Amino acid sequence: MLCLGLLCLGMAVTSAHAEAVSGQDQAITLSLATEPPSLDSMQATDQIGSFLLSHLMEGLVQYDAEGNLAPGIALRWQVREDGATFWLRKDARWSDGEPVTAHNFVFAWRRAVNPQTASQYAFILFPIKNAEAINRGELPLSDLGVRAVGDYRLEVQFERSCPYFDKLTAFMTYYPARQDIVERWGRAFAADADKMVFNGPFTLAKWVHGAHLRLEKNTRYWNREAIRLQVIDFPYITSDTTAQYNLYKDNRIALAALDAGTLNDAVKRGYEARLFDFGTLYFLEFNQRSERATHNLALRRAIQAVLEPSLLVYKVLGLPGIKPAYSLFPSGMRAYGITFSEQYPPPAIDYNIEKAREYLRQARRELGEIEPLTLLVGDSPRAVNEAEYYQYVLKQALGLETRLDQQTFKQRIAKMRRGEFDIAAAGWGPDFDDPITFGDLFASWNDNNRGRFENRRYDSWVAKAQSSADQETRLQAFDRLQHIISEQVVIIPTYENVGMYVQHPQLQGVRRSLFGGDPNFRYAWVEP
Amino acid sequence: MQFHADDFNALPAAPVEQMEALAPAPPLWRVLLADVRAVVALVVVVLLVFSAFAGPFLWSQDPARQWLSQVSSGPTTARTVAVVEDNPQWQGALVQAGQLMSVSATTTSVKLAWPAVAGAAGYRVYRAEAGEGAGLGVPLAQIEHPWYDDRLQLRERAYRYTVVPEGENELSRRATITLTPALTIGRFEAQLLDLPVHNGEVVLPAHPLGTDSLGRDMLSRVIHGARTSMLVGLTAPLLFITLGAFYGAAAGLIGGWVDNTLMRIADFVVALPFLLFMILFRVAMGIESGESGLFPMVLAMVLLSWPGAARLVRGQVLQLRGSAFVLSARMAGASNLYLIRRHLLPNVLPLLLVSLSFAIPQAIFTEALLSFIGMGVVPPTPSWGSLCNEGIRSMLTHPHELIVPAVAISIAVLAFNVLGDALSDAMDVQIRRGAQ
Numbered sequence: 001m002l003c004l005g006l007l008c009l010g011m012a013v014t015s016a017h018a019e020a021v022s023g024q025d026q027a028i029t030l031s032l033a034t035e036p037p038s039l040d041s042m043q044a045t046d047q048i049g050s051f052l053l054s055h056l057m058e059g060l061v062q063y064d065a066e067g068n069l070a071p072g073i074a075l076r077w078q079v080r081e082d083g084a085t086f087w088l089r090k091d092a093r094w095s096d097g098e099p100v101t102a103h104n105f106v107f108a109w110r111r112a113v114n115p116q117t118a119s120q121y122a123f124i125l126f127p128i129k130n131a132e133a134i135n136r137g138e139l140p141l142s143d144l145g146v147r148a149v150g151d152y153r154l155e156v157q158f159e160r161s162c163p164y165f166d167k168l169t170a171f172m173t174y175y176p177a178r179q180d181i182v183e184r185w186g187r188a189f190a191a192d193a194d195k196m197v198f199n200g201p202f203t204l205a206k207w208v209h210g211a212h213l214r215l216e217k218n219t220r221y222w223n224r225e226a227i228r229l230q231v232i233d234f235p236y237i238t239s240d241t242t243a244q245y246n247l248y249k250d251n252r253i254a255l256a257a258l259d260a261g262t263l264n265d266a267v268k269r270g271y272e273a274r275l276f277d278f279g280t281l282y283f284l285e286f287n288q289r290s291e292r293a294t295h296n297l298a299l300r301r302a303i304q305a306v307l308e309p310s311l312l313v314y315k316v317l318g319l320p321g322i323k324p325a326y327s328l329f330p331s332g333m334r335a336y337g338i339t340f341s342e343q344y345p346p347p348a349i350d351y352n353i354e355k356a357r358e359y360l361r362q363a364r365r366e367l368g369e370i371e372p373l374t375l376l377v378g379d380s381p382r383a384v385n386e387a388e389y390y391q392y393v394l395k396q397a398l399g400l401e402t403r404l405d406q407q408t409f410k411q412r413i414a415k416m417r418r419g420e421f422d423i424a425a426a427g428w429g430p431d432f433d434d435p436i437t438f439g440d441l442f443a444s445w446n447d448n449n450r451g452r453f454e455n456r457r458y459d460s461w462v463a464k465a466q467s468s469a470d471q472e473t474r475l476q477a478f479d480r481l482q483h484i485i486s487e488q489v490v491i492i493p494t495y496e497n498v499g500m501y502v503q504h505p506q507l508q509g510v511r512r513s514l515f516g517g518d519p520n521f522r523y524a525w526v527e528p
Numbered sequence: 529m530q531f532h533a534d535d536f537n538a539l540p541a542a543p544v545e546q547m548e549a550l551a552p553a554p555p556l557w558r559v560l561l562a563d564v565r566a567v568v569a570l571v572v573v574v575l576l577v578f579s580a581f582a583g584p585f586l587w588s589q590d591p592a593r594q595w596l597s598q599v600s601s602g603p604t605t606a607r608t609v610a611v612v613e614d615n616p617q618w619q620g621a622l623v624q625a626g627q628l629m630s631v632s633a634t635t636t637s638v639k640l641a642w643p644a645v646a647g648a649a650g651y652r653v654y655r656a657e658a659g660e661g662a663g664l665g666v667p668l669a670q671i672e673h674p675w676y677d678d679r680l681q682l683r684e685r686a687y688r689y690t691v692v693p694e695g696e697n698e699l700s701r702r703a704t705i706t707l708t709p710a711l712t713i714g715r716f717e718a719q720l721l722d723l724p725v726h727n728g729e730v731v732l733p734a735h736p737l738g739t740d741s742l743g744r745d746m747l748s749r750v751i752h753g754a755r756t757s758m759l760v761g762l763t764a765p766l767l768f769i770t771l772g773a774f775y776g777a778a779a780g781l782i783g784g785w786v787d788n789t790l791m792r793i794a795d796f797v798v799a800l801p802f803l804l805f806m807i808l809f810r811v812a813m814g815i816e817s818g819e820s821g822l823f824p825m826v827l828a829m830v831l832l833s834w835p836g837a838a839r840l841v842r843g844q845v846l847q848l849r850g851s852a853f854v855l856s857a858r859m860a861g862a863s864n865l866y867l868i869r870r871h872l873l874p875n876v877l878p879l880l881l882v883s884l885s886f887a888i889p890q891a892i893f894t895e896a897l898l899s900f901i902g903m904g905v906v907p908p909t910p911s912w913g914s915l916c917n918e919g920i921r922s923m924l925t926h927p928h929e930l931i932v933p934a935v936a937i938s939i940a941v942l943a944f945n946v947l948g949d950a951l952s953d954a955m956d957v958q959i960r961r962g963a964q
Contacts (some may be wrong), residue, residue, distance in 0.1 A: 016739075068829060192674065213623075242921075242924070262924060263666060264924065265923045265924050265925070267656075267665055269665055270663055273666065273667055274667070275667045290850075302849055306720075308614075308716050309625070310614070310679065311596055311714070311716065311717060314679040314680050315596040315597065315599055315681060315743070316596065316741075316742060318599070318680065318681040320655075320666045320667055320668050320669075320680055321667065321668070321669065321670075353719050355719065362963070374818065375818075381921040383906075384921075385741060385742060387907075388742055388907045388908060389594065391744060391907060391908060392592060392593075392594050392742070392908065393720065395592070396593070396594075396720060396721070396910075397720055402907065402909055403818040403819065403906075404817075404818045405816065405818040406817055406902070407816050422535060458535055471875070500667070
């Protein structure tokens with residue numbers, strides 16, 4: 001055991017000296033912010049997991065080099081009012097040589113909605129007939145509205161009309177899975193590199209927990225000719241952006257995010273700083289469980305009236321490109337060819353300290369004395385700065401005491417799930433190319449609704465947006481949703497993370513995208 | 529053995545100086561005052577302790593108050609600035625440079641506009657500090673409309689804005705303008721700070737050491753940080769050295785199997801790891817992330833650091849107990865209490881003083897270290913360690929936020945160490961001269 005440990009250490013040290021890019025080997029080195037909590041595609045919920053899985057796996061459809069929807073495992077497909085049919089390609093293989101068949105999809109989707117799997121993303125399969133009932137444990141797995149006709153045709157029946165179903169199948173919870181592999185490893189499935197198989201352009205060659213991950217080109221991938229990178233190495237795992245930037249400066253990694261601290265240095269050194277729109281919304285979420293003070297609407301309104309996002313964004317965060325957020329839907333989000341926020345402007349909020357104090361007096365009358373609020377935040381330098389700003393504003397403007405609970409990503413998600421917070425700083429990136437990816441977040445049945453907000457009006461508008469195929473009806477519904485969020489103060493949108501990064505000049509073809517894992521190196525290459 | 533005739537002769541008379549050397553040793557404070565470095569160190573220590581406890585009354589700025597329009601600024605003097613609307617209208621004096629125009633630029637908002645460029649897919653707006661080289665600088669935005677409202681951490685300095693229309697001939701169609709925004713404060717922020725407004729203007733106070741990344745006054749934070757650091761740095765050593773002294777004295781005085789047992793226990797305590805126990809105390813007390821960890825820190829220090837002092841005192845007591853003057857006093861019928869008061873305490877005290885002066889900087893350091901890694905104070909309470917931790921976030925751009933608290937720690941630790949050194953040297957002189 002000790003020998004094994006030493007061996008791993010030795011390997012990590014040698015590979016740590018690799019260059020950022022190698023044109024000869026078509027290899028690149030990158031760093032990861034944190035280790036993925038899970039690489040089980042049916043259970044993963046986080047950005048790191050989605051990023052890795054988008055390179056390791058492939059769903060029925062995928063995104064091409066320009067970011068358009070393109071055939072993946074499915075050669076062609078048809079989405080109808082009551083269902084969809086996918087015709088699968090016959091040359092798709094798993095990394096162990098087995099063919100990728102329609103049965104793999106049936107198995108994966110059944111497992112994802114299985115209540116025993118307890119997947120938080122099960123809801124994304126709810127357009128499929130009976131999925132929701134199965135997830136509640138009311139129907140057997142075999143009743144799921146998906147079946148394989150032969151090995152290469154997949155028939156899907158819908159619970160209700162779902163005009164965007166093909167976009168959904170590019171999402172990781174829809175990836176196929178192998179029954180034999182999942183059953184062989186049981187709970188340990190996808191916990192190590194050798195306990196999973198891949199059907200995407202890369203395979204996971206190494207996973208030293210907390211230290212090192214390494215992707216290598218999948219030689220059995222059906223579209224292997226289009227993949228030029230041979231190796232993507234992650235020998236560094238650190239959420240400290242300064243450390244990442246220093247690694248970039250030392251030519252150790254090929255891409256690094258910039259923050260307020262490192263940006264000036266990058267500009268001074270003449271690096272070409274790039275801007276891209278994450279489409280991610282950051283917000284403060286209130287815990288609405290009845291035992292919490294934040295269950296009280298007047299208290300939430302008081303807090304909403306003093307947290308002006310533009311002060312936070314322009315003075316505290318100070319990172320170019322980041323925009324203050326005022327709505328559940330990011331300002332750049334497009335739907336049906338229009339920019340949603342231009343047609344349906346976000347609800348106006350009156351930022352007024354006097355009014356906030358009035359709300360607070362009301363809240364005190366209803367609640368009595370208010371205990372210090374627990375503010376659950378991340379542990380990155382930016383998150384801590386941000387949290388100290390909230391703490392100061394609540395104290396200065398309202399006299400509210402707060403306790404900062406700084407946790408690692410994994411721990412923060414776990415605590416949010418258990419409801420151990422009053423206010424939590426959270427973020428949400430779009431999963432697929434439709435506003436409903438934000439809209440259904442606070443539906444009462446959604447597992448990611450960590451604050452347990454329940455509102456019948458909200459639920460009915462979500463249902464309407466999910467089932468209607470009519471453009472006008474859906475846009476109206478989304479507009480209602482953003483107003484309910486603001487009136488009920490379910491969340492306080494804070495900012496939209498438009499990030500900055502530097503990229504090695506030899507590294508080309510990296511797609512920064514809202515969908516299908518970001519950044520995407522599938523079609524990237526190294527200029528010699 | 530062979531004797532020489534000289535051996536039986538009287539020794540020559542001793543010189544006067546040697547006779548003086550036999551006089552009683554001078555008091556400790558006089559030896560200390562003759563030492564320049566000791567005096568300097570003493571003055572610094574007194575100043576530090578004084579500023580830690582009286583400083584907040586002399587410099588009354590709230591260390592938690594965030595002057596958001598002045599984040600990460602260098603030293604500033606008090607200023608009177610205008611309060612402007614957070615989202616000002618397009619009015620005021622027009623500034624034009626080629627294609628670009630702007631109206632009365634302030635640090636709250638700089639509005640830029642330019643005529644739409646035919647065929648441009650969009651515009652990229654860059655901002656550089658004038659005189660910072662030819663680079664475009666920081667990319668502010670990628671937009672489709674021909675205007676932009678820059679509000680990003682504006683300071684009172686000259687900026688060069690560049691607008692690049694996307695599409696063909698990007699280079700030749702660039703337009704630049706250089707502006708210097710006037711220092712202002714937004715209405716909402718002024719309200720938040722509760723500043724009295726006179727004629728649309730407010731007074732921003734001076735920040736002699738600048739501000740940190742959240743606009744908090746550095747001087748006030750360092751003073752309040754000193755408070756935390758001194759509190760831990762003085763309390764813990766005082767407690768554990770007192771505890772150790774009593775323990776060691778008991779062992780030395782009683783002796784025998786009691787001494788043996790007590791000293792084995794001390795050996796055992798020496799082997800306990802500090803960090804582990806501190807974390808254990810935290811857990812046992814139910815202190816979660818976000819609650820101050822100072823109490824378990826002091827507790828762990830007191831419970832684990834006393835054996836050093838105990839050994840020192842025991843050794844001294846054993847030595848004194850066997851010495852001739854104690855034995856003769858005992859034979860003369862002196863009680864234990866008298867012995868302790870008259871002989872043991874005066875001889876042990878200077879020793880304790882020396883170890884105290886070495887233990888204090890160590891405790892200050894430990895507190896700084898633990899606050900640095902987030903196990904000590906919690907925001908917004910400052911301590912020198914947590915200030916360093918905050919400073920490290922902006923080390924590259926605003927090094928003063930790290931340097932100021934780091935220098936404070938260094939000076940404090942150095943002063944206490946030099947004082948300790950001087951004390952032990954002075955003791956040496958005393959002992960040497962006393963023993964002759």
